[in-house]
Amino acid sequence: MTINLSKGQRIDLTKTNPGLTKVIVGLGWDTNKYNGGADFDLDASAFLLHEDGKAKGEADFVFYNNLNAYDGAVLHTGDNRTGEGDGDDEEIIIDFNKVPVNISRIGITVTIHDAAQRGQNFGQVSSAFVRVVNEANKNEILRYDLGEDFSTETAVVFCEFYRQGGDWKFQAIGSGFAGGLESLVKNYGLA
Numbered sequence: 037m038t039i040n041l042s043k044g045q046r047i048d049l050t051k052t053n054p055g056l057t058k059v060i061v062g063l064g065w066d067t068n069k070y071n072g073g074a075d076f077d078l079d080a081s082a083f084l085l086h087e088d089g090k091a092k093g094e095a096d097f098v099f100y101n102n103l104n105a106y107d108g109a110v111l112h113t114g115d116n117r118t119g120e121g122d123g124d125d126e127e128i129i130i131d132f133n134k135v136p137v138n139i140s141r142i143g144i145t146v147t148i149h150d151a152a153q154r155g156q157n158f159g160q161v162s163s164a165f166v167r168v169v170n171e172a173n174k175n176e177i178l179r180y181d182l183g184e185d186f187s188t189e190t191a192v193v194f195c196e197f198y199r200q201g202g203d204w205k206f207q208a209i210g211s212g213f214a215g216g217l218e219s220l221v222k223n224y225g226l227a
Contacts, residue, residue, distance in 0.1 A: 038167075041180045043210040049168070049177065050132065050203045058131045058171035061144055062124030063194060065164040076156060077149035080126040081217070082110050083224040085141040090225025096139070097226060098128065109134035110142065129171065130197065132204050142197040143209075143224060147217040151190035158186035158212060166194040168206060180208040190216040 039047060050056050067076040081099040083091050084106070091097055098105045103112040111129040130142060144166060148156050158164075164182040169175065180195060189212030196207050213219040221227045 038176045039178045041178055041206075041208040043180075043183075043185075043208055045180075046205055046207045047178055048203060048205050049197070053170065053177060055172075056170055056177075057133050058129065059177070060169040060171050061128040061130060061195075062167045062169060063127070063144070063146060063165070064123060064125045064167075065146070066162050068160050068162050074150075074154040074156070076154075076161070078125065078161070079147050079149050079217070080112065080128055081145045081147065081220070082112070082128050082130075083143040083145065083220070083226075084110060084135070084139045085143060085224065086138055087140050088225075089141065092225070094226075097221075097224075106134060106136055106139075109136065109139075124167070135199075140199050143193055144195050144197070145191060145193050145220050147191040147220065151216050156190070158189045158192055161186070164192070164194075166208075178206060180210070182210050185210065186212045189214055191220050193220070 063080045065078055079100055084096040085091055095105060098110045098112050109131055113127040151157060162184060165179060167179040168177045170177055191213040193209045193211045195209050198205050
């Protein structure tokens with residue numbers, strides 16, 4: 037049974053799901069009709085964060101040009117340039133057993149590629165969601181629908197996974213940024 041979360045809510049993943057070691061993070065969205073002419077290209081990314089909340093280098097940043105971190109600990113399945121169709125538009129797979137002990141959080145984000153040049157923002161995006169699926173049995177564990185709370189933002193932190201003791205937890209974030217991917221890179225310590 038899927039648990040639906042609201043912004044800010046937290047849930048224990050591994051303690052309440054014994055044996056859970058690998059999840060598929062499915063991200064999806066639709067775009068509203070507008071007259072800009074250019075297609076929307078939304079991109080999912082993962083920032084692997086150390087105790088200080090910062091990534092330390094490119095190895096801690098998984099995105100369409102760096103699909104794999106730490107030998108498969110975090111794996112991006114590839115860039116969907118249109119977002120067409122139902123279901124997940126992009127997926128990131130997290131293998132909790134492979135995440136190095138010095139990584140305490142994993143931020144999952146979505147940005148709009150070339151948003152400024154195309155005049156696009158998350159105010160033109162609807163039905164954005166993140167869901168977490170048990171990779172072993174394909175059961176959906178949780179879902180967070182972001183709602184329509186955005187206007188001029190061009191990047192959004194959808195959620196974070198975080199380690200507490202030996203367990204992994206999930207937090208629904210839904211925090212928007214102006215400035216696209218560059219803002220997130222700075223926020224997470226890579227610029």
